Amino acid sequence: MIDLKAYGIVMWDESKIASFRRxxxxxYDREKRDLPWRRTKNPYKIWISEIMLQQTQVQTVIPYYERFLDCFPTVTDLAAADEEKLLKxxxxxxxxxxxxxMQKAARQIVEEYQGHFPANYEQIAQLKGIGPYTAGAIASIAFDLPEPAVDGNVMRVLSRLFxxxxxxxxxxxxxxxxxxMEILIDPNRPGDFNQALMDLGSDIESAKNPRPEESPxxxxxxxxxxxxxxxxxIKRPKKKPQPVQIQAFIIRNETGDYLLEKNKNSRLLEGFWSFPLMETSFIVQPLTLFDDSADSLRETLFQKKVFExxxxxxxxxxxxxFSQLKHVFSHRKWQIELTEGLLAAADIQESETVRWVSAADFVNYPFAAPQQKILDxxxxHDND
Incomplete structure (x- = not known):
């Protein structure tokens, strides 16, 4: 363990630590939220919730969590899942x-632990996609092991405490x-202790608009x-995502089907279906009465030719x-222009990655958020 004094931190005595825990x-016993993953000690279900809660708000996660477990009720089901069903x-x-x-980790569990979730921190931390925080959360909540779960919410509270x-x-x-956390964590209720600090940091002591007078x-x-x-x-601001111009081509054939393409060549949105997309070099700005849009027009004509x-x-x-759309990833900000085209005949050779799809069948294809925005x-304007 590191010497906390070297970092200017003076640890409390045992009586103050015990009082803090109580x-x-x-x-937490009075105020904790009734959440579906808090009604179980099943490590698989707790793991699913913890992965979903990364970068996603609790209320958004709840319906996804319940649907996901309906589709994949056990780790074996997850390991064997078809990719498109998983992404959907x-x-x-x-x-x-x-x-x-998660699927790679599920396959590890099936292959190395005969489908039984490992029950100690070191083995949990060896699973694909599980870092120290998630390993600590699963170990403490599912197995009552005194392992800290240190996320941004917990670090925020500790920063203010000390x-x-x-x-x-x-x-x-x-x-x-x-x-x-290794000193502060309650050895008798480690899972509840971790979750209490997470709740405190995400609400009363949140990054924006904290309510310190209400902190217990x-x-x-x-x-x-x-x-x-x-x-x-103390936290330095994040770098702003870089703008990227994307041209989306919405192509319909004479029977009303749409041309969809599966992304197979990029880590970004790999495996998802979308209208054909093309990254362009020209960043289109919102038009004003005094804008000269000639450059934008030339770029669009060039992209149409490349597409053809x-x-x-x-x-x-x-x-x-169509209105210009925006979608922000962690490191990129897509600015999306829509272009519509009609074909008299569906003369494209269909394959595993390119096919004509009716609007009624869209429900069977995994769409990422940018594609859904484009479709919406x-x-x-579909009846214009």
Missing amino acids: TLLNW AWEGLGYYSRVRN EIDYDIGQPKNRKIFQAL VRFFSAAYLNGTMDKYP EQYQISPSWSDRH EYLK
């Missing part, structure tokens, strides 16, 4: 590497918070007592106007 857990069950949650890693002058966004500083542990908090709540936690050559078709291009915008 205060926090008494609050996850559709809309984003960060799709999470569910792919006025920690280290950036919580720097991975190298995580060891400070891990060492603190405010009188343990050095930042509260010293009037420095606005200083902690790539797919060996010559659609009749529509002049209908298009359908708003």
